[in-house]
Amino acid sequence: xxxxxxxxxxxxxxxxxxxxxxxxxxxxxxxxxxxxxxxxxxxxxxxxxxxxxxxxxxxxxxxxxxxxxxxxxxxxxxxxxxxxxxxxxxxxxxxxxxxxxxxxxxxxxxxxxxxxxxxxxxxxxxxxxxxxxxxxxxxxxxxxxxxxxxxxxxxxxxxxxxxxxxxxxxxxxxxxxxxxxxxxxxxxxxxxxxxxxxxxxxxxxxxxxxxxxxxxxxxxxxxxxxxxxxxxxxxxxxxxxxxxxxxxxxxxxxxxxxxxxxxxxxxxxxxxxxxxxxxxxxxxxxxxxxxxxxxxxxxxxxxxxxxxxxxxxxxxxxxxxxxxxxxxxxxxxxxxxxxxxxxxxxxxxxxxxxxxxxxxxxxxxxxxxxxxxxxxxxxxxxxxxxxxxxxxxxxxxxxxxxxxxxx
Numbered sequence: 088x089x090x091x092x093x094x095x096x097x098x099x100x101x102x103x104x105x106x107x108x109x110x111x112x113x114x115x116x117x118x119x120x121x122x123x124x125x126x127x128x129x130x131x132x133x134x135x136x137x138x139x140x141x142x143x144x145x146x147x148x149x150x151x152x153x154x155x156x157x158x159x160x161x162x163x164x165x166x167x168x169x170x171x172x173x174x175x176x177x178x179x180x181x182x183x184x185x186x187x188x189x190x191x192x193x194x195x196x197x198x199x200x201x202x203x204x205x206x207x208x209x210x211x212x213x214x215x216x217x218x219x220x221x222x223x224x225x226x227x228x229x230x231x232x233x234x235x236x237x238x239x240x241x242x243x244x245x246x247x248x249x250x251x252x253x254x255x256x257x258x259x260x261x262x263x264x265x266x267x268x269x270x271x272x273x274x275x276x277x278x279x280x281x282x283x284x285x286x287x288x289x290x291x292x293x294x295x296x297x298x299x300x301x302x303x304x305x306x307x308x309x310x311x312x313x314x315x316x317x318x319x320x321x322x323x324x325x326x327x328x329x330x331x332x333x334x335x336x337x338x339x340x341x342x343x344x345x346x347x348x349x350x351x352x353x354x355x356x357x358x359x360x361x362x363x364x365x366x367x368x369x370x371x372x373x374x375x376x377x378x379x380x381x382x383x384x385x386x387x388x389x390x391x392x393x394x395x396x397x398x399x400x401x402x403x404x405x406x407x408x409x410x411x412x413x414x415x416x417x418x419x420x421x422x423x424x425x426x427x428x429x430x431x432x433x434x435x436x437x438x439x440x441x442x443x444x445x446x447x448x449x450x451x452x453x454x455x456x457x458x459x460x461x462x463x464x465x466x467x468x469x470x471x472x473x474x475x476x477x478x479x480x481x482x483x484x485x486x487x488x489x490x491x492x493x494x
Contacts, residue, residue: 089121090192092410094143095128095135096161096227097168097198097205101241101388102248103402104227105491107197108163109156110406111225112143115193121414123190129493131166132196132205136181141493154491156403157481159389162491170205174212183212186220193221193413197406199228199239203421203445210419210441221413224421224441225406229388231281232448235439236423240405241388243398243474246285248390249274250475252383253289253329257296260325267320268377269370270327272297273363275387278333280304280451282387284463285471286329296327303333304450305460307342312366313373315461320376334362342366391488396477401434408436432473 094111096104108127115125129139141163146152155162171178186194196206206224213220226233229245253272260270276282280302287300298319301307307330319326335341343361363380370378405422412420420438427433455467482489 088190089123091123091126091190092193092195092413093126093128093135093140093189093191094163094195094197095131096163096165097131097196097202098165098228099199099388100159100161100165101227101229102159102244102390102394103240103399104197105158105160105162106156106399106402107225107227107240107406109152110403111195111197111410112146112152112406113403114407114410116144116147118410118414122193126189126191127163130164131168131198132170132182133166133168134164135185136178151491154482154489156399157391157394157479157488158490158492159391162493164493167201168205169201170208174208174215179212179216182209183216183218183220186218191220193223193410195223195225195406195409195413197225197227199226199230200233200445200448203233203441206421206441207419207445213418221416221418223409223413223418224444225409226421226423227402229282230276230279232277232279232450233421233444234447234449235421235444237426237434238424238474240398240402242281243395243401244390244393245275245282245387246288246471247395247398247475248387248393249282249285249383250288251393252387253286253297253327254291256381257289257325257327260296260327264325266377267324268326269316269320269374269379270325271363271366271370271378271380272327272329273332273380273382274329275383276303276331276333278303278448278450280331280333280456283329283331284451284455284467287463287468288471288475294323296323296325297329298323298326299328299461300463301328301330301334301461302451302456302463303331303335304453304456306337307334308336309342309366309369313369316370317374328366330362330366332362391481391490394479394481395475396479397432397474399479404436412438429469429473432476
C-alpha cells in the first residue's frame with residue numbers, strides 16, 4: 088500500500104514559501120506510482136494536532152496550484168509552535184498516532200530555524216519509536232541565517248524588494264537637496280544582517296545612498312553613530328541610513344530596548360522593533376536636522392511585485408528535491424544549496440543534517456563588513472547580486488495581482 092505525504096508551513100512567511108509548497112505538491116502528484124494522497128497541514132504542526140488538514144490534489148484539478156507559486160504569504164497558514172524537548176512527551180504519541188491513522192510515510196516542513204527544530208525532533212522521535220516515516224525540512228527565511236546552506240529561499244526576493252525600496256526612498260529624499268535631512272530605514276533580520284546588507288544593492292554609483300549601513304554583527308555605539316551622521320551630512324545633505332532591527336550596543340543590549348520593553352515569542356526570541364524610531368529621536372534632539380524613520384516591516388517579506396525569478400526557481404526546486412530525497416530514504420535532513428560559481432551563477436542541491444542546522448544562526452562574515460562597521464564590502468555584493476536576478480510574471484485580475492487563497 089502506497090504511503091501518503093503531508094506538507095506544512097511554519098514561521099514567518101516569505102514571497103516564495105508558497106513556491107516551495109508548489110514544488111513539493113507538484114512533485115508528489117507527478118509520482119503517483121510512489122505516493123498516495125498529499126495532504127496540507129493548516130497552520131503547521133499546531134493545526135495538524137488539532138485535526139486541520141486538506142487534500143492538495145483538488146488544487147491541481149482546479150488550476151489553483153499554478154497561482155500558489157506566485158502568491159506571497161503562507162497558503163496553508165503558519166504557526167510558531169515549539170515541540171517539547173522531551174521526546175517521550177504525550178504530544179509525540181498524539182502526533183505519531185495521527186501519522187499512522189492517515190498512513191503518512193513522508194513529512195515535509197517548510198520553514199526557518201525554528202521549523203528545523205520541529206523537523207529535528209520529529210525525525211529523532213521517529214528513530215526512537217521505530218517509525219519509518221521520512222521527515223524532510225525545506226528551507227525558507229528572509230533572514231538568510233540558516234547554516235549549512237549558501238543561502239535560503241525567500242532571501243533573494245526580500246533583498247530585491249529592500250534594494251528597490253531603498254533606491255526609491257533615496258530618490259524621494261533627494262528632492263529637497265538644499266536642506267539637510269536624515270532618513271533612517273529599519274530592516275528585518277533578527278540577529279543576522281543579511282537583509283540590511285542588501286540595502287547596499289540600491290546604490291546607483293559609488294557614494295550613493297544608503298551611505299551608512301549598520302548590521303547586528305558589530306556593536307553599535309550611538310555616539311559614534313551621531314558623529315558619522317553629522318560628518319556624512321557635510322557631503323550628502325539628504326542622507327539615508329539603513330539599520331538592522333537587531334543592532335545592539337557593546338553590552339548586548341538591543342537599541343530597541345532603549346526605547347521600551349520588548350516582547351518574547353514562543354521560541355524565546357525577543358521581538359525586535361523600534362530601533363529606527365529611537366535613533367530618529369536621537370538625531371532630532373542632538374543634531375537638530377529634519378529626520379524621519381521608516382520601518383519596512385512585513386512589506387519586505389510579502390511583496391509579489393519584487394519576486395526574484397532566481398529565488399522562485401530555487402524555492403520550487405528545493406521543494407521538489409526534498410520529495411526526491413525522501414523517496415531515496417533520507418530523513419532528518421534539510422535541503423541546502425551549494426554555490427559553484429558566481430559568474431555564471433550555478434548551485435547544486437544537497438542535504439544537510441537538520442540536527443546540525445536547527446537552533447543555530449549564520450552571520451554575515453566579518454570580512455564582508457567594513458572596519459568602521461558602517462558598510463559592507465564588494466564580497467557581499469558579489470554574493471547577493473545573483474540572488475535577485477530575473478523578474479516573475481505575476482497574473483493580474485482587474486488591475487491587481489491575482490493570488491491563491493484557501494476557500
